[in-house]
Amino acid sequence: xxxxxxxxxxxxxxxxxxxxxxxxxxxxxxxxxxxxxxxxxxxxxxxxxxxxxxxxxxxxxxxxxxxxxxxxxxxxxxxxxxxxxxxxxxxxxxxxxxxxxxxxxxxxxxxxxxxxxxxxxxxxxxxxxxxxxxxxxxxxxxxxxxxxxxxxxxxxxxxxxxxxxxxxxxxxxxxxxxxxxxxxxxxxxxxxxxxxxxxxxxxxxxxxxxxxxxxxxxxxxxxxxxxxxxxxxxxxxxxxxxxxxxxxxxxxxxxxxxxxxxxxxxxxxxxxxxxxxxxxxxxxxxxxxxxxxxxxxxxxxxxxxxxxxxxxxxxxxxxxxxxxxxxxxxxxxxxxxxxxxxxxxxx
Amino acid sequence: xxxxxxxxxxxxxxxxxxxxxxxxxxxxxxxxxxxxxxxxxxxxxxxxxxxxxxxxxxxxxxxxxxxxxxxxxxxxxxxxxxxxxxxxxxxxxxxxxxxxxxxxxxxxxxxxxxxxxxxxxxxxxxxxxxxxxxxxxxxxxxxxxxxxxxxxxxxxxxxxxxxxxxxxxxxxxxxxxxxxxxxxxxxxxxxxxxxxxxxxxxxxxxxxxxxxxxxxxxxxxxxxxxxxxxxxxxxxxxxxxxxxxxxxxxxxxxxxxxxxxxxxxxxxxxxxxxxxxxxxxxxxxxxxxxxxxxxxxxxxxxxxxxxxxxxxxxxxxxxxxxxxxxxxxxxxxxxxxxxxxx
Numbered sequence: 001x002x003x004x005x006x007x008x009x010x011x012x013x014x015x016x017x018x019x020x021x022x023x024x025x026x027x028x029x030x031x032x033x034x035x036x037x038x039x040x041x042x043x044x045x046x047x048x049x050x051x052x053x054x055x056x057x058x059x060x061x062x063x064x065x066x067x068x069x070x071x072x073x074x075x076x077x078x079x080x081x082x083x084x085x086x087x088x089x090x091x092x093x094x095x096x097x098x099x100x101x102x103x104x105x106x107x108x109x110x111x112x113x114x115x116x117x118x119x120x121x122x123x124x125x126x127x128x129x130x131x132x133x134x135x136x137x138x139x140x141x142x143x144x145x146x147x148x149x150x151x152x153x154x155x156x157x158x159x160x161x162x163x164x165x166x167x168x169x170x171x172x173x174x175x176x177x178x179x180x181x182x183x184x185x186x187x188x189x190x191x192x193x194x195x196x197x198x199x200x201x202x203x204x205x206x207x208x209x210x211x212x213x214x215x216x217x218x219x220x221x222x223x224x225x226x227x228x229x230x231x232x233x234x235x236x237x238x239x240x241x242x243x244x245x246x247x248x249x250x251x252x253x254x255x256x257x258x259x260x261x262x263x264x265x266x267x268x269x270x271x272x273x274x275x276x277x278x279x280x281x282x283x284x285x286x287x288x289x290x291x292x293x294x295x296x297x298x299x300x301x302x303x304x305x306x307x308x309x310x311x312x313x314x315x316x317x318x319x320x321x322x323x324x325x326x327x328x329x330x331x332x333x334x335x336x337x338x339x340x341x342x343x344x345x346x347x
Numbered sequence: 348x349x350x351x352x353x354x355x356x357x358x359x360x361x362x363x364x365x366x367x368x369x370x371x372x373x374x375x376x377x378x379x380x381x382x383x384x385x386x387x388x389x390x391x392x393x394x395x396x397x398x399x400x401x402x403x404x405x406x407x408x409x410x411x412x413x414x415x416x417x418x419x420x421x422x423x424x425x426x427x428x429x430x431x432x433x434x435x436x437x438x439x440x441x442x443x444x445x446x447x448x449x450x451x452x453x454x455x456x457x458x459x460x461x462x463x464x465x466x467x468x469x470x471x472x473x474x475x476x477x478x479x480x481x482x483x484x485x486x487x488x489x490x491x492x493x494x495x496x497x498x499x500x501x502x503x504x505x506x507x508x509x510x511x512x513x514x515x516x517x518x519x520x521x522x523x524x525x526x527x528x529x530x531x532x533x534x535x536x537x538x539x540x541x542x543x544x545x546x547x548x549x550x551x552x553x554x555x556x557x558x559x560x561x562x563x564x565x566x567x568x569x570x571x572x573x574x575x576x577x578x579x580x581x582x583x584x585x586x587x588x589x590x591x592x593x594x595x596x597x598x599x600x601x602x603x604x605x606x607x608x609x610x611x612x613x614x615x616x617x618x619x620x621x622x623x624x625x626x627x628x629x630x631x632x633x634x635x636x637x638x639x640x641x642x643x644x645x646x647x648x649x650x651x652x653x654x655x656x657x658x659x660x661x662x663x664x665x666x667x668x669x670x671x672x673x674x675x676x677x678x679x680x681x682x683x684x685x686x687x688x689x
Contacts, residue, residue: 045546175635205404207632210617235619258623276551278580281688290551
């Protein structure tokens with residue numbers, strides 16, 4: 001893969017929270033790449049560290065959390081070359097001062113994020129228009145009038161009817177789907193090269209979800225941006241992502257392209273997740289193959305392989321002793337499980 | 348009309364022409380300027396020991412329907428007949444306090460949010476034991492024994508009964524809610540989005556538990572949900588609601604494979620499938636669900652329907668039987684060939 005094709009490389013990222021009960025290893029050695037124009041799906045249940053990974057990239061992790069180690073290499077394209085071709089510089093976001101000038105010029109402008117709750121993301125006391133133009137004026141040198149024109153164009157771009165009218169409305173006057181469109185508009189206002197979408201459709205109805213998913217696919221085609229799509233929904237991942245990482249308790253347990261992941265899931269956790277969801281169009285009287293137990297608390301992660309307490313293929317004496325490493329099992333399909341070898345990875 | 352004529356056996360619940368209207372008032376004198384028709388003439392039947400799935404988008408009135416059945420809300424009009432094991436078939440609408448108290452022993456509710464539906468100041472023993480105590484069914488040590496048994500049945504350790512809800516995860520809390528609903532050995536449980544707040548791996552456990560309990564206690568469920576894959580798994584029959592009205596009802600498989608209303612087709616095609624190789628042709632609906640305060644004329648769905656004809660905006664379609672046991676409210680239903688799930 002040419003170096004130029006990469007947008008973001010995350011290498012062995014660790015983000016820990018220092019709590020009274022001990023250290024919560026929310027993100028514990030996560031590595032992945034995002035290509036330009038590609039979509040990385042991050043799949044996991046609550047508490048697996050998927051949202052903290054996203055916040056770490058944007059350097060928005062609040063105390064008592066902190067990035068402990070690892071690299072977040074962002075391949076920043078700058079147009080200083082006067083049309084003579086773009087130059088790419090590599091910035092390690094993990095090294096930046098979270099309050100510094102450089103991260104501020106990236107956050108919101110080049111890497112944007114949309115969250116799950118459209119209501120909590122927008123302030124209720126400003127109009128939709130002022131919240132969109134705020135981002136434009138902050139990152140680009142334009143007059144307020146022009147910022148407003150751009151806001152109209154962006155709102156139209158995300159399929160908002162009566163965009164000009166919507167600018168003067170307040171968030172509570174919009175429906176959930178329209179609010180999510182407005183948030184996507186804010187995120188897109190500065191043409192980011194990476195959009196981090198943290199469960200953007202979870203709070204929406206199915207038909208609205210379908211609209212938003214189609215919109216994001218269309219924008220990805222038109223604007224050529226990359227998307228990091230965080231969700232717990234296997235259906236959404238299958239539809240949106242090219243590459244997938246599956247996370248469990250702060251670690252990547254499987255990483256593969258989307259076809260390989262769904263057709264040949266290799267980690268017992270991924271296999272169990274796929275088996276446990278009811279699949280539409282396949283009515284069955286049989287009980288679902290549920291995963292036993294629940295996700296352990298991140299401040300008391302089980303020893304060895306963190307999934308061993310719930311794994312149906314567990315081999316006691318091995319899985320609870322040895323922490324497996326993420327190994328390539330062929331074709332770029334990485335799995336962190338002792339069934340595929342790697343017992344030497346004792347820590 | 349029944350929602351599922353394929354099942355024999357008695358109806359545990361019959362809902363006929365249920366209406367729940369709310370006035371819109373303005374000004375100091377509370378002048379009435381309009382009506383929100385949250386539920387507008389809903390009719391269905393739940394046969395004994397079966398599950399009826401009630402699906403629809405937010406604001407379609409599915410939760411309001413569920414709450415009317417338990418008389419948590421007083422419906423504006425309609426009949427709700429519950430076949431109580433002690434009282435026989437009983438009219439719920441207009442029932443007096445004493446009748447309601449006795450009816451509610453046999454119909455219970457499970458809520459969506461496992462965080463807000465449990466009192467944080469009560470222990471599990473108090474939460475699950477309260478229905479036993481207030482109905483004079485058990486007291487003292489007997490309550491403890493019954494609660495222990497219930498907790499064990501839903502997969503929680505009886506030793507936990509002195510703990511408070513905050514000590515439990517979302518999935519465990521939902522089990523506490525199920526134990527509370529089961530405490531009086533009800534016949535019918537209205538489950539309002541019982542798994543939508545839970546993690547993927549916990550959803551499957553909870554759905555399995557609900558199905559086991561159904562077999563064990565001969566329970567009937569009115570299962571209110573928006574997740575169509577979950578409803579397909581658990582429900583014997585499905586009723587689809589749109590802006591306060593039923594637009595289609597049929598047995599589950601029939602409805603999913605052979606939808607007869609364009610809204611059902613759109614809903615089914617919206618569900619993301621966990622298969623990246625599927626090339627989908629999605630029926631994308633334009634716009635949003637209309638507000639029940641400003642209901643479109645004629646067929647409510649016509650502004651978003653891709654098959655709409657001029658007269659769809661004028662006349663309101665009736666829910667009629669399009670094939671045995673399959674009802675749809677669409678003027679064009681005979682002429683359309685709609686896609687189900689493949």
